Amino acid sequence: MNPSTSPNPQVLLDVRGVTLQYKTQNHLVTATYRVDFQVCKSDRYILLGPSGCGKSTLLKAIGGFLTPAEGEIMLKGAAISKPGYDRMMVFQEFDQLLPWKTVKQNVMFPLLSSGKWKGRAAEDKAVCYLEKVGLMKFANHYPHMLSGGMKQRVAIARGMAMEPDVLLMDEPYAALDALTRRKMQDELLHLWDDTHFTVIFVTHSIPEAIKLGNRILLLSPHPGQVRAELEGRSRDSTDRDEAGRLEAKINDLLFAGENMNQEAQHA
Numbered sequence: 001m002n003p004s005t006s007p008n009p010q011v012l013l014d015v016r017g018v019t020l021q022y023k024t025q026n027h028l029v030t031a032t033y034r035v036d037f038q039v040c041k042s043d044r045y046i047l048l049g050p051s052g053c054g055k056s057t058l059l060k061a062i063g064g065f066l067t068p069a070e071g072e073i074m075l076k077g078a079a080i081s082k083p084g085y086d087r088m089m090v091f092q093e094f095d096q097l098l099p100w101k102t103v104k105q106n107v108m109f110p111l112l113s114s115g116k117w118k119g120r121a122a123e124d125k126a127v128c129y130l131e132k133v134g135l136m137k138f139a140n141h142y143p144h145m146l147s148g149g150m151k152q153r154v155a156i157a158r159g160m161a162m163e164p165d166v167l168l169m170d171e172p173y174a175a176l177d178a179l180t181r182r183k184m185q186d187e188l189l190h191l192w193d194d195t196h197f198t199v200i201f202v203t204h205s206i207p208e209a210i211k212l213g214n215r216i217l218l219l220s221p222h223p224g225q226v227r228a229e230l231e232g233r234s235r236d237s238t239d240r241d242e243a244g245r246l247e248a249k250i251n252d253l254l255f256a257g258e259n260m261n262q263e264a265q266h267a
């Protein structure tokens with residue numbers, strides 16, 4: 001076997017040459033073009049790029065909601081062809097919970113409907129994860145009785161309780177105020193310290209990417225193509241200079257092409 005094609009045993013998710021398209025009545029929209037990246041177990045993997053570069057579309061395809069027009073996405077060596085409980089999604093919107101179910105019932109719902117856990121075991125699992133996100137006191141509340149941040153915590157508990165192979169988070173904090181967002185980022189890192197779960201996190205915030213990610217994929221503007229992949233900071237780094245340098249590098253990489261385009265237009 002060619003060594004360049006032999007599988008890396010550390011790789012959990014392998015995205016190979018993935019082009020994603022939407023067919024509308026009059027158009028074919030290419031959202032990403034031949035994107036390659038690999039996510040390893042326990043990665044906090046960030047998809048970062050400007051609005052419209054196809055970050056959410058990539059996450060949808062990993063979720064199994066969209067089939068690549070070109071390329072393939074493999075999870076643990078098997079091609080993804082449909083949604084599955086091995087990939088749980090957390091969205092930006094606050095209305096992703098079932099409004100007629102309590103907080104605890106919301107967390108229990110996928111545990112029961114997947115058949116992964118039953119009865120008391122499902123309840124214990126839900127309680128365990130509600131405790132992790134500090135919401136046990138609100139277990140019997142309904143979603144409309146919670147703040148936006150609390151609803152996001154429930155959605156995170158629901159996703160994590162399933163103990164999926166990979167948690168997919170699509171700008172989960174984008175609609176929160178700055179203080180809550182910062183607190184939720186810290187909480188996510190503390191949760192990660194606890195179980196070292198694998199997460200793919202979409203954001204267009206450079207500071208958020210630097211704070212959360214151990215690896216950062218930079219995508220070019222529409223249609224999204226890989227511009228670079230960077231090592232993030234180590235989990236316990238408090239070196240602000242290092243964060244500053246990484247931010248400058250990301251800015252250079254993300255905006256270099258645009259500056260060149262502008263220069264070409266003005267030449």
Ligand SMILES: Nc1ncnc2c1ncn2[C@@H]1O[C@H](COP(=O)(O)OP(=O)(O)OP(=O)(O)O)[C@@H](O)[C@H]1O
Binds near residue numbers: 022031049
């Ligand atoms: N359902 C759809 N039908 C047609 N085009 C779509 C659809 N969803 C997204 N697109 C297009 O695909 C491209 C990528 O969209 P996507 O939402 O994945 O980008 P994004 O990087 O997540 O953007 P943002 O950061 O603004 O959320 C955009 O040009 C968008 O207009």
